Amino acid sequence: MxxxxxxxxxxxxxxxxxxxxxxxxxxxxxxxxxxxxxxxxxxxxxxxxxxxxxxxxxxxxxxxxxxxxxxxxxxxxxxxxxxxERKPQLQTLLQCYADGQSASDEIVESLRVWRRTKAAEEKRPAYMIATNRELHGLAVFLPHSQAELQQVPGFGKLKAERYGAELVAMLAKTERSHAFPLEWVSAAVNSEQYAAWMFAQREDRYGKSLSLIQEKRKLLAGIREGSSLGELAERMQCARRELIARIEQLDEEGYDVLPLIDQELAAVPEQEKEVALGAMDELGDRFLKPLQQRVYGGAAGTEYAETERQYEKLRMLRISFRRSRKIAI
Incomplete structure (x- = not known):
């Protein structure tokens, strides 16, 4: 080789x-x-x-x-x-530079608090508001206006319009030693630094890909061995909701997950299965909320765990429903 x-x-x-x-x-x-x-x-x-x-x-x-x-x-x-052999784009160089710089712990923590607050207000995962890397970039570059904010990797026009006023108000009071616009970064990153950073990105990306493949093999082995959903969740060290999402992905890729699905649905009353499968046939199987409302009378469980269990059963029944339709075709 x-x-x-x-x-x-x-x-x-x-x-x-x-x-x-x-x-x-x-x-x-x-x-x-x-x-x-x-x-x-x-x-x-x-x-x-x-x-x-x-x-x-x-x-x-x-x-x-x-x-x-x-x-x-x-x-x-x-x-x-x-x-x-390719000329790097400025946004890539900005990310490379930011990743290699230290940032104020106090500023980063204040940004994390802001992100948690916004995530709660918007009922969205925190990473969809801003990733850890994006918060670090803010703490490194310290934009003092919305125009400057749009130069920071991860903060385009829409994100700047949505959160710009709050972020600028938080960061504008902090002094900085560098200037905007950020074109000077192109000269601040040498070829060796850039190469090492790029290969680190690839190593991280391929490492994550390898981890996913190894986890998939481990999950498939557990299914073949007849492990229950609870046993697999413990073995994989993940929440049941996340585990079912992985099982759905395996099913879409063509792997046989029905032994696990049949095992888990064995305790579900036949009438409940019939109502759920009939609802999927009538309403479609893409969205779970209308199915939950139809099957369980339009009211979520009185407790969070009960509601989660309802959606869990629907997702497993959906796998069985989709597989039966493929067989029929």
Whole structure:
């Protein structure tokens, strides 16, 4: 496979090689290089039968080596056109610069408090108001007007119009040593900093992708073993609502999740199932709220847990309903 060289290190530049091999359906991928002692050191990134997991492990490993300064002797390891051959956009450089700067803990905390308040007011997840990275960018660049706010990554025209007045009122009283507009950032980020940051982004992205694949394999194994929803939630260390969302995704991808669904719905009265499936046939299965109102008399459970259980049953029944329609077609 491709060889990678490091611009600095032992002796005048370290060199390593990535590898992928297959033997009787079992895949292996990893990294090997020569140590100072002359011995070959080998690191296995993946060993198994899943091509999907192999590919994610390979990409995650390569991105990690590139973050350390290694560069491929042949391009195209992670992308057709290497990013270092493209001129970076200002927004990307602004994000790179902000990620590398420290920010006032006091300002960041005040922004977090503001975000929690807005999320409660709008009944939306906090990350939809602003991500942690966006709040950090605000604390680094400290915009003093809505026009300046729109230069901060993540705050376009609509977001600035919606939250700009409040954010500017919070940040305008803080002195800053830099100027706006932020074009000066292009000269403040050198090529080595940018390359290291870009590879860190790729390593993080591929790491998340690999984690999702591994979690999917773990979930499918649990379903095959006959585990209950509660047992799977404990094994996966996630809430039942999140777990059902993952199961719905598996069903959409074509995996057989009906054994788990049938097991969980076994305790649901047949009349309740018939009413729910009839409502889906009549109202459609896209939106759960009208189904909940039809099946459970238009009133949510008196307790949060009861309401959650109602929606949980409807989501599992929807999987069964959709699968039966596919079979009929």
């Amino acid at each position: 491709n060889r990678l060289e490091q611009s600095s290190g032992f002796p005048a530049g370290r060199e390593g090689q990535v590898f992928i091999g297959e033997e009787q359906g079992n895949w292996t991928a990893g990294w090997q290089e020569t140590a100072e002692s002359g011995d070959t050191e080998r690191t296995v990134w993946y060993e198994g039968t899943s091509w999907e997991e192999l590919l994610s492990s390979f990409r995650h490993g390569v991105a990690g080596r590139m973050k350390e300064g290694y560069r491929p002797m042949l391009d195209g390891m992670l992308e057709d056109t290497p990013f270092w």
